[in-house]
Amino acid sequence: MLKKLQRFRFSQQPCWYLVHGGPAAPSLSLEELEPLPELDRQSSSHFYFQAQTSTLFKLVRDKYSPREDFWRWLGRDIISKRLTGSYDAYKEFTSRRILEGLGQNTVAVRCYGVALNFLNPLGSLYAMERLDNCVTGHTYFERLDEARRSTFIDTLSAQVTELAQAGYYHRDLHLDNLLVDHQQRLIWIDTHVKALPASAKKRQALLDNMLTNSRIDGSGYREQLRARLAPYF
Ligand SMILES: Nc1ncnc2c1ncn2[C@@H]1O[C@H](COP(=O)(O)OP(=O)(O)O)[C@@H](O)[C@H]1O
Ligand SMILES: [Mg+2]
Structure with missing residues (x-):
């Protein structure tokens, strides 16, 4: 640089x-x-x-x-x-x-x-x-039917899990901090990743906070995300 x-x-x-x-x-x-x-x-x-x-x-x-x-x-x-x-x-x-x-x-x-x-x-x-022809994750999610919403949660959790396995988490994970392009690819914007703390209690609190602030409407989808992420937090 x-x-x-x-x-x-x-x-x-x-x-x-x-x-x-x-x-x-x-x-x-x-x-x-x-x-x-x-x-x-x-x-x-x-x-x-x-x-x-x-x-x-x-x-x-x-x-x-x-x-x-x-x-x-x-x-x-x-x-x-x-x-x-x-x-x-x-x-x-x-x-x-x-x-x-x-x-x-x-x-x-x-x-x-x-x-x-x-x-x-x-x-x-x-x-x-500037990425054109993209929508925010929130807009994209709102437009999906139930089955596709569940698939989207799986895609999102796979990426967050991969980050957790590398030792990091998103400090501000929510659906307006990612974009989805016309090929349905998830693109991270507004990135701020931090090292996962060693304390299990702190990791649990992070996961709770992440789900509360996720902007994912529907507790079923938030629980789906929790179930996927919990083993890594
Ligand atoms: N590179 C980009 N291309 C297109 N739109 C973007 C881009 N970066 C941000 N945006 C739009 O701006 C909004 C706010 O951006 P963000 O980086 O999350 O700002 P903040 O730090 O204030 O939360 C996003 O939700 C998205 O709609
Ligand atoms: Mg933002």
């Missing part, structure tokens, strides 16, 4: 980021990027689009404001995220690499980086290919 300083224009504001990008990634122009308020409304991040390279920029806002909560902002957003390098986009990048290593489908990453200006509240930047 090459490291460089790059300027982007989000909503007329030029902002500098220290970005890491692969040599094969298309070069991203510095032109004005198109905001996507409809995506912002569904998520906690801010999205911009560059049509020329079909690149979706995901920017994560700092949790605290230096004016309102200076010490928390300094401790969490600046010291423990930006300065140590463990900002959201970095975690997304490394998580994606783990899933890719297992042969699971992920989104091509163009670059990821961190804002140079501490006062730029959009500290974390992740630029990826």
Whole structure:
């Protein structure tokens, strides 16, 4: 991964980021990027689009404001995220690499980086290919009949099990954090994988939490998922 300083224009504001990008990634122009308020409304991040390279920029806002909560902002957003390098986009990048290593489908990453200006509240930047002709896992699941929903749960559990066997789990596993393409392939987006804890009690709590937040409608399907995953958690 090459490291460089790059300027982007989000909503007329030029902002500098220290970005890491692969040599094969298309070069991203510095032109004005198109905001996507409809995506912002569904998520906690801010999205911009560059049509020329079909690149979706995901920017994560700092949790605290230096004016309102200076010490928390300094401790969490600046010291423990930006300065140590463990900002959201970095975690997304490394998580994606783990899933890719297992042969699971992920989104091509163009670059990821961190804002140079501490006062730029959009500290974390992740630029990826925008996947067209896909639907979110939730929309896909809603459209299926019962038999196909059950098959989908099996596919999902096989991938989560494979990750658990490699020693990891999805910190935020839910149906809007994956897309399904027109070949019915499951594609992981918004990846954040963490090492499974050694304690059986903690693993059990993780599984409970995962099922509660899964956005899978229907307790029967959630129980099906639990039954498949329980031996690995
Ligand atoms: N690469 C992508 N291609 C197409 N749509 C995407 C892509 N990444 C995210 N989205 C859409 O944006 C929504 C929010 O993205 P996500 O990465 O989950 O943001 P957040 O971190 O705020 O939850 C997803 O549910 C999906 O609909
Ligand atoms: Mg998400």
